[in-house]
Amino acid sequence: MTQVNNGQAGSGTKAASGFGETVRTIVYALLIAVVVRTLLFEPFNIPSGSMIPTLQVGDYLFVSKFTYGYSKFSLPFSPNLFSGRILYSAPHRGDVAVFRFTRDTSIDYIKRIVGLPGDHIQVRDGLLYLNGTEVPRTEIGDYVAIDEHRDQLQGRLYDETLPGSGGRGPVVHQILRLTNDGMQNNTPEYVVPPGYFFAMGDDRDDSADSRFMDDLGYVPIENLVGHAQMIFFSFDASHPLWQFWEWPVEIRWNRLFRWVR
Structure with missing residues (x-):
């Protein structure tokens, strides 16, 4: 017992x-x-085409949270525990960064940083000018992309070379141009104020970015969440999700584990 x-x-x-x-x-x-x-x-996914061709709709990427230090937006639910940034490292011109939308900080945006505090930014006839100098670009050729509405974007692809900052050399990246018309291609001159940066999408004619002062405008450095580093997965999603037999075809195998630049 x-x-x-x-x-x-x-x-x-x-x-x-x-x-x-x-x-x-x-x-x-x-x-x-x-x-x-x-x-x-932190993993993020890309829901829109504003960063085509660098980032495609359906890309999933890792964003480093430590690159720029930490603000309240680095923390889950963004508690108002402190202001500014701790362990701060300044962003570089040309970085692809995730940050909080200026009009609603519950929304994450991803754009390329093209202007730092004190920079003069202007677009004239579709050409980007930085501190009075035209940013050089080299035409690659025709380009067709698919946006978040499954609409075709037909334009011209370019290599653009942004001058470096903070001791880093020039940054060469690709942009998509659809037209030379419209307000986004003929802007006033913007002067980036202290504590802010100027962000633009690589799809220059289909991006709500800092050129639109009543929308995104200048972005506070405090709003930075992190630096986009690597695409770890990419899914086209052109078929309904229930068609599981199409999943292997939907995966963009050539984009997996690609560094973001």
Whole structure:
């Protein structure tokens, strides 16, 4: 009887111990995930075509949270624990960055930083000018892309060379041009104020960015979330999700593990 009782008690203890270990493992895993997401890397997906050709609709990428230091927007739910940034490192001209929308800080935006505090920015006849000098670009050729509405974007592809900043050399990246007309291609001269940056989409004619002062406008450096680093997955989603047999075809294999530049 004693042996039986001891056996039953031992089994209950082992079961309780096993359940406790499972709970602790789950809690530890969640804590590690929160720490990694908050301090190191956070995954984001691209829902719109404003950064075509650099980023396509359906790209999934890792964003480094530590590159620019941390603000309240680095934390889950953005608690108002402090203002400004801690462990701050200045962004570089040419960085592809995730930041909070100026009109609604619950929304994440991703654009390229083309202007830093003190820079003079202007677009004339579709050409970008930085501090009075035309930013050089080289035409590559025709380009067709698909936006978030499954509409075709037909334009011209260019290599654009932004001057470096903070000791870093020039940044060569691709842009898409659809037209030379419209307000976005003939702007006033903008002077980036202290504590802000000027962001533009690489799809220059289909991007609501800092050229539109009543929309995004100048972006506070405090709003920075992180620096886009690598595309780890990309999915075209041209077929309904239930057509699972199309999934292997939908994956853009050539975009997996591609560095963002």
